[in-house]
Amino acid sequence: MQDLTATAFMVPDACFPLRASIDPAVPADRANETPERRRAAWMAAAQAGDRRAYERVLADSVGLIRAVARRQGVGHDQLDDVVQETLLTIHRVRHTYDPARSYDAWLAALAGRRAIDGLRRSGRQAHREVSDEVAVALHPDEQDASAESERAQQARRLRAAIDELPPGQREAVEQLGLKELTLEEAASRTGRSTGALKVNLHRALKALRGRIHGED
């Protein structure tokens, strides 16, 4: 009878290690239950479909993931992204965890990989931002834009003024000023003497000066 009673108490303890760890009669088990072992047990239960254990192990993993990411050099503003992506990865590859092995090592490997991905992404982004800075530096600013439009306006006014010149003068400006022909070339092309061209150009420039400055 004594033996039976002893057995009756021992079997449940052996079958339910959690109860054994709570029982003050077995302090060795309690001493052995490190946070890592607890996480390993939770993940093993999660693999079997225990939702509560799963949520616990994921919540418990957040701090570890952040620590790994910080060690890898992930910036403060990116830590949460790495945490979220690591949690998603854990979910996808939870079948690869072997409860006989370290949970923390498994988690650290996944978090390390996601941290490196995060750093690469931010590296690429930084590269793009540098390019953007160059683009901004090369892009004409607002003042340049207004100067440009003013120049365009002046050119239009000059063109209009040339068009209003008498035909002889207009011809001299076009051939000598705009097309940059020599006097001889312009003379042979227009059939006028070089002297006449010179006079016409002189008069045209005077008229244009008067027109442009007079308007200003």
Add this chain to the structure above:
Amino acid sequence: MADPHAHDRLIASLGAELAPVRRLRPPWLRTLGWLVVVAVFAVALFARYGTAPMLARWAGAPDLGWAGLGAVLTAVAAAWAAFALAVPGRRTAWAWLPLAPALLWIGASGLGCLRGWVAPATHVASAPEAGDCLFFIIAFSVPLSVLLIALLRRACPLRPVLTAVMVGLASAAASASLLEICHAFDAAATDLAMHALAVGMVVAANAALGGRLLSRESGRAT
């Protein structure tokens, strides 16, 4: 900084879609599974060519036997290393596992070239015959690599290129082992160079293509 409750919400949603999963078998067991397929190829070749020519070659020139053993052990070690590397948290040092058998394989093959006599029931391969060896190794490596990559995609290779190099080495070494069954040529520089070229091509192709396939798998967050 993200919403402080974002993690809690994500954890709750992952918890909501939790389903029981079938745990990945240990790397040694998965290696064994792949080796069974290699063994099937070997049985088919033995059925076609028999064991006698191979054993006669090995008895006459033991270096050929050592090279064959080295190739078999390299295939086993490289496949095991690939399966181990595909499990997060396993040490990268697994990649060194095939080194010793590979040295035996390469060393014994190299020594065979220095012999003054020709092994029994063989002759020195001509260039077209050595080309057949190249074709054999590549032809057998393709299905073996595909199978290994398919098996590894169920795991999570965090070092995809290194894992793919192991895949290439395992497949090429297994193919070279299978070639040993029907390889009627003695070790010679041209044949050895062709083998080395075939192994190099298989490893490089795996590193390029297999690495990409495995990296797509491990790089996917969801």
